Amino acid sequence: MxxxxxxxxxxxxxxxxxxxxxxxxxxxxxxxxxxxxxxxxxxxxxxxxxxxxxxxxxxxxxxxxxxxxxxxxxxxxxxxxxxxxxxxxxxxxxxxxxxxxxxxxxxxxxxSMPRPSSYALNKLKQFDYVELYYFTPEGCKDASCADRTTSNNALAPACIDDQVVFQPVAAHKPSSKVVMDADLTWNEVSVAKTSLLKCMQDAGWPEEHITALSTFFYEQQSSDKTV
Known part of the structure; x- marks a missing residue:
């Protein structure tokens, strides 16, 4: 039922x-x-x-x-x-x-929909931690500016499953403007979490991980309202 x-x-x-x-x-x-x-x-x-x-x-x-x-x-x-x-x-x-x-x-x-940087999306594809900043409007704007100044043909070697492959430089270059999670405002976190959860789903993260993180954000939001 x-x-x-x-x-x-x-x-x-x-x-x-x-x-x-x-x-x-x-x-x-x-x-x-x-x-x-x-x-x-x-x-x-x-x-x-x-x-x-x-x-x-x-x-x-x-x-x-x-x-x-x-x-x-x-x-x-x-x-x-x-x-x-x-x-x-x-x-x-x-x-x-x-x-x-x-x-x-x-x-x-x-x-034109805001899009996180290749670096952030690559981190999610590797099931690795990445700062929430990359999924804020400011982080997406920073990524858009960086894409216009970085050659799409520029490649860099990377080791994946004990093999050396070449990937775009942008996929391995963190932003110099990144803000730590603890320093983001709650409004920035609230906006970024939706984009993060969607990108995690697109990257193939297990549903139970996405649900657990979604629950965490809602509990934090509820706690913030009661303070």
Whole structure:
């Protein structure tokens, strides 16, 4: 049976106060033979915490699915816009005989999406740690500037599985502007985490690792709200 979808963030839930006098009175009838009230209460707390952690993991998974759906919807809108522009240009072409014909095989880019550096993506492909800075808007902007100043044909030797192969220099060159995770603002972390999780998925990271990291970010965000 499929799980019922959660309607609200379980991080806002608060464990019932099993130790208050009214609750202890209600629990008297639930005591088993030779079981103390403290044992019963501890069992209830453990059961609540287990269910709470399961809901937290489910909520993180739901958020990941919703983000993926939003990205897919955005992609479809961009594709529809591209086709509309191509249709408008094809209709307008006969009215301007002096203009050169359109290249029908050339894709029209309508939106430029921020992209992390080759160095950061290469780190993820190797299942290695990489700073969150590379996935912030500033880090992606830095990567874009670096790509324009670094030759795409420049190669450097690298050792992979005991073999020497040549890879682009950009894949091994960290940014000189990188900011450590601890020095990022929470707003920068919040923006960067979505791009990081998506790139981890594209790089083939195990689903349980992605879910665990997603849960960590949501717990941190929830903790920040309660402070």
């Amino acid at each position: 499929p799980r019922q979808r959660l309607d609200r963030d379980p991080s806002m839930e608060v464990m019932p106060d099993y130790n208050n006098e009214a609750m202890r009175t209600l629990l008297q009838d639930r005591l088993k033979d030779r079981e103390t009230m403290e044992q019963l209460i501890q069992g209830l707390k453990d059961d609540w915490e287990t269910c709470h952690q399961e809901r937290m993991a489910q909520w993180a998974e739901q958020q990941g699915e919703e983000n993926a759906e939003a990205e897919e919807a955005q992609r479809l809108r961009e594709e529809e816009e591209r086709r509309r522009l191509e249709d408008e240009r094809s209709w307008a072409a006969p009215k301007k005989p002096k203009l050169k014909g359109l290249s029908t095989n050339k894709l029209v880019v309508t939106v």
